[in-house]
Amino acid sequence: MALPHIIALIGYMATGKSTVGQAMAKACGYDFIDTDEAIVQAAGKSIPAIFEEDGEAVFRAAETETLRQILTAQPRNQGLILACGGGLPLNAENRTLLADHCFTVQLIADSETIAQRVEAQGERPLLAAAKDHADLVARIDQMKARRKRDYKAATDMNAETDILPIEDVVDSILFFAEMVQNRRKRLAD
Numbered sequence: 001m002a003l004p005h006i007i008a009l010i011g012y013m014a015t016g017k018s019t020v021g022q023a024m025a026k027a028c029g030y031d032f033i034d035t036d037e038a039i040v041q042a043a044g045k046s047i048p049a050i051f052e053e054d055g056e057a058v059f060r061a062a063e064t065e066t067l068r069q070i071l072t073a074q075p076r077n078q079g080l081i082l083a084c085g086g087g088l089p090l091n092a093e094n095r096t097l098l099a100d101h102c103f104t105v106q107l108i109a110d111s112e113t114i115a116q117r118v119e120a121q122g123e124r125p126l127l128a129a130a131k132d133h134a135d136l137v138a139r140i141d142q143m144k145a146r147r148k149r150d151y152k153a154a155t156d157m158n159a160e161t162d163i164l165p166i167e168d169v170v171d172s173i174l175f176f177a178e179m180v181q182n183r184r185k186r187l188a189d
């Protein structure tokens with residue numbers, strides 16, 4: 001399968017970047033890295049603990065360094081699926097790194113779907129203050145609206161994760177990414 005060398009998944013929290021990314025890597029034989037996982041490994045503590053003990057600014061600085069390191073270390077002869085933390089594309093330097101190295105897919109889901117996933121999973125410090133379900137949905141709506149422009153600026157393709165099961169989301173992304181790669185090759189020849 002002719003695919004871009006690095007496929008990055010971006011998008012709002014709980015749209016499925018980590019889950020879909022892992023399944024994509026398995027389906028196409030690419031490596032898989034999750035920026036959040038890499039940061040947790042290096043810090044030796046969870047994302048909520050980093051936010052609480054070190055603050056968001058420290059987490060964001062680690063995010064940029066981790067992204068740069070991952071993108072430059074990836075061997076030429078091995079593809080990579082990179083699941084990004086939800087806030088990563090809000091930083092202009094990170095968007096430039098994505099544009100320079102990746103085919104970037106934005107995962108999208110309804111705020112209601114996201115709220116249900118966040119309630120089931122936890123682990124999202126930026127949404128931890130929500131009072132109840134309705135407040136959580138409202139906070140997700142507001143944060144999504146604030147982030148929309150930066151996400152769009154970094155995006156080569158959108159994929160919805162509300163309707164299709166994970167395997168079909170994977171197949172649709174790989175199908176589209178392969179078309180793009182073939183087209184790029186034709187244009188380069």
Ligand SMILES: Nc1ncnc2c1ncn2[C@@H]1O[C@H](COP(=O)(O)OP(=O)(O)O)[C@@H](O)[C@H]1O
Pocket residue numbers: 011012013014015016017018019020083086117121161162163164165166169
């Ligand atoms: N079609 C789907 N695509 C992606 N995730 C889904 C889908 N259906 C259910 N989920 C669930 O939604 C959650 C998404 O969480 P996660 O992958 O951690 O998202 P993110 O990394 O974007 O925050 C997982 O528990 C996953 O199993």
Ligand SMILES: O=C(O)C1=C[C@@H](OP(=O)(O)O)[C@@H](O)[C@H](O)C1
Pocket residue numbers: 011012013014017018036047084085086087088123124125126
């Ligand atoms: O959107 C964000 O700002 C964040 C998203 C999280 O990753 P997921 O999008 O994988 O949940 C994680 O990086 C951190 O909690 C901050």
Ligand SMILES: [Mg+2]
Pocket residue numbers: 017018019034036083084085
């Ligand atoms: Mg994730």
